[in-house]
Amino acid sequence: MTRKMGYRWHLRQLMAARGMFQTSDLVPLLAERGVILSREQVFRLVTQPPQRLSIDTLAALCDILDCQPNDLIEVTVVAEQIRKAAGGTTRVSALPAGRTAIRRPPSS
Numbered sequence: 001m002t003r004k005m006g007y008r009w010h011l012r013q014l015m016a017a018r019g020m021f022q023t024s025d026l027v028p029l030l031a032e033r034g035v036i037l038s039r040e041q042v043f044r045l046v047t048q049p050p051q052r053l054s055i056d057t058l059a060a061l062c063d064i065l066d067c068q069p070n071d072l073i074e075v076t077v078v079a080e081q082i083r084k085a086a087g088g089t090t091r092v093s094a095l096p097a098g099r100t101a102i103r104r105p106p107s108s
Contacts, residue, residue: 003079004077004079005075006075006078007049007076008073008076009048009073010071010072011045011072012047014065014067014071015046023039023042023043023045023047024042026042026045026046026064027042029060030042030057030061033059033060033063033064034060035056035057035060037057058072
């Protein structure tokens, strides 16, 4: 069995819960904690799940938002690949929800 792991990034929600609605609000708060990022880098950090994140930045965000790392990062199973068992039983793979196209049938 192979499991592909993913994660959900909750920085924007935590900021909103603390009354921080502009990404630029984080720039000086991070700088106070020794993390120097440009406005563009902070914007990407807030609006997109990061592929890489330094421990210093994570610690600074946790301090600013008074939270723990698992409040920011929620680990999820993205896909599960199951092999067919010898007895003929199979398990359905858990796949992420994707976009669905609904199309009209052709008119006759």
